[in-house]
Amino acid sequence: MDSYLRTGNDESEKCESVSSASKPTFDFTERTWKEDFTLIVEDKKLYVTKALLALVSPVFEKMFQSDFKEKDQTEMELPGKKFDDMQDFLRCIYPSITSGISEQNVYKVLPLADEYQVSCLKTKCEIFLINRLEELSTDELYDMLQHATTYNLDGLLEKCITKISYGTVADLDIAIERSSVPLKTICAIQDKMVRRLEETEKEKRWFEAAYKFLLSGLKAAETREIEACAGWTGASLELSLVVKELKYQDIWQSREFRLLGMDAKCSVKRYNSYSNLQLQLSIDENKIDGFTISIVGRFVIKNGTTKNENFTNTFKMTFKDGSSTQLHYMFNNDILFNVAEGYIYQGKFEAEIHLLAEMHKSQ
Structure with a gap:
């Protein structure tokens, strides 16, 4: 349907x-x-x-x-x-x-x-x-489920079941008490909930194994640095950088995201020489006064060939004393701008930025 x-x-x-x-x-x-x-x-x-x-x-x-x-x-x-x-x-x-x-x-x-x-x-x-499903509250979503079952709207019913399965068991119990949700529909929701939990557990085991696998290949100093970030929150984002725009020093290419429950923005532009890049991270200045935010990040530009590895650059940043913007510079990256090397695809760099972050009250 x-x-x-x-x-x-x-x-x-x-x-x-x-x-x-x-x-x-x-x-x-x-x-x-x-x-x-x-x-x-x-x-x-x-x-x-x-x-x-x-x-x-x-x-x-x-x-x-x-x-x-x-x-x-x-x-x-x-x-x-x-x-x-x-x-x-x-x-x-x-x-x-x-x-x-x-x-x-x-x-x-x-x-x-x-x-x-x-x-x-x-x-x-x-x-x-x-x-309309995406704009509904939990109560409205269960009302919509009722319409779907009453009028035999199979497509709407399936989408309601899927969306509800991302919710909590408590929400489902409340809905069952206040409305006549058919047993077949309840079973379908519970089945999707169970399957999602199983997939989440499977993904968790995979990430734990991948983390240990990657950690075992690092040098001792790098291992200690990663382990020091245990318990930090993280964020990953993708950014398509138009190479033509990187020829101009005053054009930022940006992506907004959420970090530590705050609005943040990552921006990249050329710095001085054509092969130098400048990375800027900005965090909502109204939320960081009196706090220190530590960030460990990795900037990646993907390579589409088998002869070259992805370009990676690791950086650290500290936001404190009300400072809401930090900069990181990457110098002498001529290989990136050579089309034959495989970093440019359809006039763009396909970049990823991975961040680990921690916030605490300033001393």
Whole structure:
């Protein structure tokens, strides 16, 4: 179902793209020569075309067939429906005034699209809701899970289950107490949680083994230096450096990230000679007053050939006394700028910066 929503098939290709179009003024309260049927909702009349309803909805199509009493009627009451909801539903299925799905109408339209089996409109609603998942709180996410199960939205359900599986067991227990989450769905969430824990444990064992493997190949002084950073926090980031821009001394190429719970920025530019590079780290100055931050880092430029190793440069920085910016210089790197050596790919250096950091109160 997930791939179906992304790539589309015969059904989804009929659907127009989801949009938040402005609300049409057409309200179905006046009859023209085209309307031949009346829907009565909350004692108000909506004038519609039978053929169009039958075309988009198998439910209406059956109602208007010979075996049903509605065949010869010119009007029909819809008890339990809301007038405004039915208006929005009609606006979404009439081709001349098709309204887009929005936050204002999706929860009105979805139940009706499900009841009247308007699959194209139901798919539109599902796509809209999927696109909202990232902005939802935990409670809202479980509400969305409820919509997915109630209206059989398989694609939305799968994405909700996956996102919820990154949460806590306590959140799941609370959700089970306050809503009727089907047992099958609960089992699917728990299964993903268990699998994620297993993968996390597997990755942890791999990193521990890799750490010991790499540490065993270092010199004694290097080993002591790394072990001294035990318990520090870390950050890794990637940075594509445009070689052409490195010809100019005043152009920084930057990447923002988070370090020690603070906003930080890493920047690189040319320094004096074309082959010299300058690395700058900046940390939010409002957060470091009265603290000392120690950083051990490694700057890497990847090599795309088998004849040369990646370029690496190790550095240390200390932020203290309110200083929010530190610089590191890398000199005489001519080999990097020789295209034949394999460090330049499509006019760029693909760089990585790995940092170990520790913060403590200044003495």
